[in-house]
Amino acid sequence: MTLVAQRNGSTATAADLAPLAFAGFAHFTAMQVRDGKVRGLDLHLDRLRRASMEMFGVALTDAQVRACLRAAIPALSADLSLTAMVYSPAGEFVVAGPEVTPEVLVRTGEPSSGPRGPLRLAVFEHERVLAHIKHVGEVAKTYWLRQAVAQGFDDAAFMDRAGRLGEASIWNLAFWDGEGVIWPEADVLQGTTMSIVQRQLAAMGVPQRSAIVTRDDVAAMSGAVVMNSWTPGIAVTQIGSVALPDAPAFVGQLHEAYAREPLVSP
Secondary structure, eight states, X not given: OOOOEEETTEEOOHHHHGGGTTOOSEEEEEEEEXXXXXXTHHHHHHHHHHHHHHHHSXXXXXXXXXXHHXXXXXXXXXXXXXXXXXXXXXXXXXXXXXXXXXXXXXXEEOOOOOOOOOEEEEEEEOOOTTTTSOBSOOHHHHHHHHHHHHTTOSEEEEEOXXXXXXXXXXXXXXXXXSSSEEEEOSSOOXXXXXXXXXXXXXXXXXXXXXXXXXXXXXXXXXXXXXXXXXXXXXXXEEETTEEOOOOHHHHHHHHHHHHXXXXXXX
């Protein structure tokens, strides 16, 4: 497979990439491409549009973004990972107005379905800046991941100053209470996979709700998972000091919901 890095739909040169080497004012979306198609394309486009308006005051059209995605997918049958980053050519530490058109850097890689799991998560108090935007330069996520592994865990879960569990390092969290899906109520990034699963679970008639989840609440749960663009669910069998059941039926239900989402050509 030929993997690519493209700027605005054309092969990126060293000169294109050099200004981005240390850039931290940008946002992105990540997706899995299967047979040249994507699940939840509308969610990815909406994410990029909203984040661009908030960060830059202007956004590319969906048609422009889709053209960049198509240019990076080498064949209709391609399976790959794809990341689309939107940034301002004005650079960091500059207050550019809406007259400066954002640009798109697309990178592809090998397809992924994430780690096999189950995972054990250490808990750290951490609140991401602008948690609702999928932005770059988040050193803390890797820092706390490393701290978790040093403590014998697989990854890190984050708790805010009010004691609410919200998300994990690069994952959304979801719980099963024996009757329905619980989405932790906190300042988190609304993941595209999370949104896909939510709308398909609703179509399936599966109960789901948002609720505050603290470390004290975890012991009463019947299962937990993490999810991101790689996968709609990997079992979590420990959060902090609390063990959780593997809950294969819960994990399977999330995978079924995700599989119901149609694949769409960019």
